[in-house]
Amino acid sequence: MNSAKHPIQAVQRTLDIVDVLKEKREARVTDIADELDFSKGTIHCHLATLEQNGYVVKNGQQYSLGLQFIDLAHHATDRVDIYDITRAEVDKLAAESGEMALFTVEEHGEGICLYKAEGEDAVQTELYVGYRNKLYHTAVGKVLLAFMPEERREEIIRETNFEQITPNTITDPGELRAQLTEIRERGIAYNHEETIQGLVGLGAPIRDQDGTLYGAVSLIGPVSRMEDERLTEELPKLIRRAVNIVEVNITSL
Structure with missing residues (x-):
């Protein structure tokens, strides 16, 4: 995310x-x-203003975020037409x-999870609606x-601080660019334990x-x-079908 001048x-x-x-869920001044x-004194003044506007609630000596943020979240997602x-x-x-299935968009060079749904056998992770991730190490991020546009892609890659999150994480911009070329040809991106060891992901663009x-x-x-045909055939087919239905409906927006 760019810093303000x-x-x-x-x-x-x-x-x-x-x-x-x-981060703390609740805290004292x-x-x-x-x-x-x-x-x-400074913190108390800011908290009082936030409380007055519904963005903070006070319980005894503890402060926590108010439900007014839910209203903001509704209006933020409402601007996403699809x-x-x-x-x-x-x-x-x-x-x-x-x-686990996700809908993710790019904002400020990061992948933002806008919606999450869990199937019967879904694994439990720290992912939640609003969760942010760098794009280079996730399936959905790489497909985005x-x-x-190439100019935007190169800008994000230049500004990315590549970290070795797992032994499988791509940390070389050249290797990432080569993989992105393959993704454009295939239409599906994969994450082979690059974010969390033991987890695999695949994604497709809308x-x-x-x-x-x-x-x-x-x-x-x-x-x-x-693994095997489920990863390369069955699941990509399901994702492509879901994406196709969304894309067909885009024309009516």
């Missing part, structure tokens, strides 16, 4: 407080002041595959990179007739169930 310190301070509450190295259509297909995909990229759909499951 002239950040407004009061706004940044408020956002830092929100981030602390997000003293805890937040110590975490951010600000005075208790959200409702894709959500329905992701539900079907999870039910048919038995695995592969099908976005595009309109002009090639505009709207997002991507993916499936995640354990290595023991994601």
Whole structure:
């Protein structure tokens, strides 16, 4: 995410407080002041303003995020035209595959999970709606990179700090570019234990007739169930069918 050239310190301070509450779930003024190295008076003023507007609630001496953020989340997802259509297909995909299915879009150079559905045998991970991931090490992220405009793709790759998350994670930009070329030819991206050891993912892009990229759909499951023809034939067929239905409906938006 790009840094602001002239950040407004009061706004940044408020956002830092929100981030602390997000991580800690609840905290006292003293805890937040110590975490951010600000005075208790400053933190209290920011919290009071947030509380007045419904973004923070106070229970005794503890503060936590308010449900007003749910309203914001609704309006954020509502601007994604294909959200409702894709959500329905992701539900079907999870039910048919038995695995975890995701709808993800790119924003600020990261993959943002907008919707998650769990099949009967879905593995439990830390993934949640709103979860952010770098694009280079996930199936859905690589498929987004592969099908976005070249200029945008190269900008993201240049700004990416490649980390060795697992032994299988790609850390070389040249190797990533070569894999993205294969993904464009195949139409399916894979994540072979590159984010979490023991988990495999595959994803496909959602595009309109002009090639505009709207997002991507993916499936995640354990290595023991994601192999051979199921990984290369059965699951890609399910994903392509789900994506096709969404893409057909894009024309009516």
